[in-house]
Amino acid sequence: MRRFPILLFALFALSFTVQAEVKDVYDFDTRAEEQRYQNLIAELRCPKCQNNNIADSNSAISQDMRDEVYRMMKNGASNEEIVDALVSRFGEFVQYKPPVDRRTILLWAFPAIAVIGGFLVVVGVVMRSRQREQQGETLSQEDKRKAERILAGESDESAKG
Incomplete structure (x- = not known):
């Protein structure tokens, strides 16, 4: 009878570690499309984490940005259009490589x-x-x-x- 609370606690604690490891699963038609997606999310910075790209961040805003990148890719948007849309929504900070202009x-x-x-x-x-x-x-x-x-x-x- 004493083992039941310990077992219950162990299962409860394990559920949090398993839940934290869940990653996004997106369906891609080709390997090139998946690679394009991975490159895009690696080049965009998380506005909340600031030191992580959206591929590595677990924040809700990064999840939203990954979903937006995937949705825009499926709708046929180019890489520039996707980056421009996210920059207009979240600001230039989300770019690891800002464009060269008179401000930068x-x-x-x-x-x-x-x-x-x-x-x-x-x-x-x-x-x-x-x-x-x-x-x-x-x-x-x-x-x-x-x-x-x-x-x-x-x-x-x-x-x-």
């Missing part, structure tokens, strides 16, 4: 700007170190004599007197 040009150009800036910093450091080396080699005759006396162990003041 800095986003697209930043990696190149950072690489060029880093290159210029390295060039500047190298040029300064070469200048310092060249300046260090042009010692005056007096500085050379002081250096020789120091290396020979004489103090500066014993040489003057």
Whole structure:
């Protein structure tokens, strides 16, 4: 009799784990159509999760977006039409790859700007170190004599007197 509540609890807990693993099942006519669907849902970001695409998210809004992608595909919409419809509904944030336009040009150009800036910093450091080396080699005759006396162990003041 004591085993019944434990068994009931175990079955109850197991039902939640099984329920969480259920994935969407859509019917596709061809393998290419299924691959197109998978590519589309992998390229769209979940507005709620923000760090997941709608293929990986379990949120209700992602489910709605997956259903919408499937429905539009079945109605013959192109990839651009599907993405445009979801962007108009949820905003540009849902795109992992936003289009290049005047609002996003800095986003697209930043990696190149950072690489060029880093290159210029390295060039500047190298040029300064070469200048310092060249300046260090042009010692005056007096500085050379002081250096020789120091290396020979004489103090500066014993040489003057």
